[in-house]
Amino acid sequence: QTNAFFNFEKREKSKVFSKIIDLRPPNLVYSETGTPEEILKRSGLTKKWQSGQISNFDYLMQLNTIAGRTYNDLSQYPVFPWVISNFTTDEIDLRDPGNYRDLSKPMGALNPERLRDYVKRYQDCSLGGLDIPPFHYGSHYSNSGIVLYYLLRVEPFTSLFIKLQSGKFDIADRLFDSIEGTWNNCLTNPSDVKELIPEFFYFPEFLVNHNKFYFGKRHGGNGPAVDDVILPRWAKTPQHFINTMRDALEGPIVSASLHKWIDLIFGFKQQGKEAVEAVNVFYFLTYEGAVNLDAITDENNRKATESQIDHFGQTPSQLIKRPHPPKDLDHNTHNTSPTLFAENGKRQLAIKHRERVSKAPLVFIAVPETQMLSNLSVNVAMAERVVTVDRARVAASHRWLDEGGRFVLEADPMLSQRRRVGIPFAPDLSVSSSLFAVTEDGRTVISCGHWDNSFKLTVIDSAKQTQSVAWHKDIVTCISLGRDGRTLVTGSKDTTLAIWQVHMRGNAHRVMERPSVILHGHNDE
Incomplete structure (x- = not known):
């Protein structure tokens, strides 16, 4: 994608806008208009920041953008x-x-x-x-x-x-x-x-x-x-x-x-x-x-x-003409990790459950990001999930049940159907949690380590494979999805790291066909 910035004289700007609208281009998007102060008020960003729904960094970036600052x-x-x-x-x-x-x-x-x-x-x-x-x-x-x-x-x-x-x-x-x-x-x-x-x-x-x-x-x-x-x-x-x-x-x-x-x-x-x-x-x-x-x-x-x-130098547009409210530290539930990816690529999670949820040993367990951000106080079924994958590539989606403030795990009722993700792993590969990631809504597992050098996206409920990406020249040995739900990193035995962009197409997650960044220089995997 290429961006262009046109600096028209004030009298010409309105004429150009009108001409573009008259042409009705297929990708025309009507953006919100108003003064920066009005846009900030309508955005609700300040309340989200106060309640900890967005980080300090994200809030400052949003303020900069609304105030006319740009990279x-x-x-x-x-x-x-x-x-x-x-x-x-x-x-x-x-x-x-x-x-x-x-x-x-x-x-x-x-x-x-x-x-x-x-x-x-x-x-x-x-x-x-x-x-x-x-x-x-x-x-x-x-x-x-x-x-x-x-x-x-x-x-x-x-x-x-x-x-x-x-x-x-x-x-x-x-x-x-x-x-x-x-x-x-x-x-x-x-x-x-x-x-x-x-x-x-x-x-x-x-x-x-x-x-x-x-x-x-x-x-x-x-x-x-x-x-x-x-x-x-x-x-x-x-x-x-x-x-x-x-x-x-x-x-x-x-x-x-x-x-x-x-x-x-x-x-x-x-x-x-x-x-x-x-x-x-x-x-x-x-x-x-x-x-x-x-x-x-x-x-x-x-x-x-x-x-x-x-x-x-230019002072930003003035956004607020009264004292800015402080952050509510008592209810600050936002995950303020300084990095896009969890430390060591894994989230620390402990679950106590006495019933068997898999015939094979579990190698991956995750709570979707939407649920982590709400501290398990969820109100939609799709967020009440704990996703597991076992050594036999069987994926399951278990549910949290709130019983008087105590969370109890209910095993996936479709566990007996043994919904597998991807295809068999490479024979010499050690199967571990680094081979899997789960999308922020908990619907899709992204798996790697397969013998065909690919990583694959599989919908958990149906076991339907929605995408297979074979770009690396050797086995993909690790994968991690960023906290933003849109940045995917894969590492391979070919000694490269690739950064991919994840987006939604309809109701399905899709990965761009080519990586946005390729990192070389490693001596081994």
């Missing part, structure tokens, strides 16, 4: 908060509030000494008789330069960074070299108040110089070469750093105060009197609607203004 525009890239403030110790205790940044304050207000300078600047601007509104900060927390600063080591951002710097890398001392150094600079440098980007919470690859670019040496060429990002001492690997950042973001300490940061970036403290009191006022051109570009008749003046807006 497709470096000048309006999604913005995320610094949450951890301790990057110096050998270990970090995420239960200690002292290891966290104060989310009720903008970055510029975290350092009391520097804060006084910003307050004085605002007062001087107010008294100086300038033609522009007073402001605290002459820089911004998010702009194209900041995004490229963080993503320097990953293409296409490397090439974009070089283009921004007139055909070469910036001097080594100004590059993103260290987490601790960047944090300290954001606390002390009078022109640096940058926040983070979403990649700090899911994408460890951006911290590693996989492409072996030569960025130069620090300290005027006499210091160490800039290479991989230097991690905090408490982070053993880039993956460990990202997991810790995500744990912190989703943990109770950040959850209890995240709404205060939302007030600053998207909410009632973004503009007006409350922004002044919070020391949260930026240069006027960063705000939506601050200048009408169509009213600027001088072409050079207009281009200069557009360039300033594009490179200086």
Whole structure:
């Protein structure tokens, strides 16, 4: 799929919309319209976040999207908060509030000494008789330069960074070299108040110089070469750093105060009197609607203004004009795992049941994701499931029965029909739970380890095979379905990992015929 972004003049935009609608293209989708504030109100996202139905990360991504932020525009890239403030110790205790940044304050207000300078600047601007509104900060927390600063080591951002710097890398001392150094600079440098980007919470690859670019040496060429990002001492690997950042973001300490940061970036403290009191006022051109570009008749003046807006930074659309409600921590039932896949590819589950549910030893047992997210307080039959597969490939779907708050397992009444998944396993294969996954609705088992190098989708109730995918060049030895229910990973004896997209076609799950990502470089399975 290819996306295109067209930037029409305001007068032409309505004409183009009308023409497209008149043509009635087959894939035309009417999206919800309204102001960002109205769209957020209608979405119900805030209540879902408060009750723990969606994670902190997902909620921030949704707010960014509604506020006009997108991965497709470096000048309006999604913005995320610094949450951890301790990057110096050998270990970090995420239960200690002292290891966290104060989310009720903008970055510029975290350092009391520097804060006084910003307050004085605002007062001087107010008294100086300038033609522009007073402001605290002459820089911004998010702009194209900041995004490229963080993503320097990953293409296409490397090439974009070089283009921004007139055909070469910036001097080594100004590059993103260290987490601790960047944090300290954001606390002390009078022109640096940058926040983070979403990649700090899911994408460890951006911290590693996989492409072996030569960025130069620090300290005027006499210091160490800039290479991989230097991690905090408490982070053993880039993956460990990202997991810790995500744990912190989703943990109770950040959850209890995240709404205060939302007030600053998207909410009632973004503009007006409350922004002044919070020391949260930026240069006027960063705000939506601050200048009408169509009213600027001088072409050079207009281009200069557009360039300033594009490179200086843009404040998100204001979504909320009253204090954002806090998260209800007492009823936070959302699974806040920092990774898409359960640790070790398996979910920890214990079930006590005295009756036999299989003639052969069980090798796989799972509770569908929809049921895990509701803590077994289900209200539809399809979610009341425990799925099992035994060594003979017989799949079964057992039910939970709620007896006065005590959950009892009722064995699958169709167990005697011995509904098998797939075809026989490869003869030299050790049969284990890593050969199976179950879709989030509990209807379909995905199996691998078959002798024909395939993985297969089988509907449990009917034992009907709905799809067989034979792409790997050897036996598929492991499989895992992400918590989103749409991301499938397979590993094979051919030493490749493949990432597949799962979607619904009618009432059946389907896997795309080719993987979206192929990972090489393993020496063995």
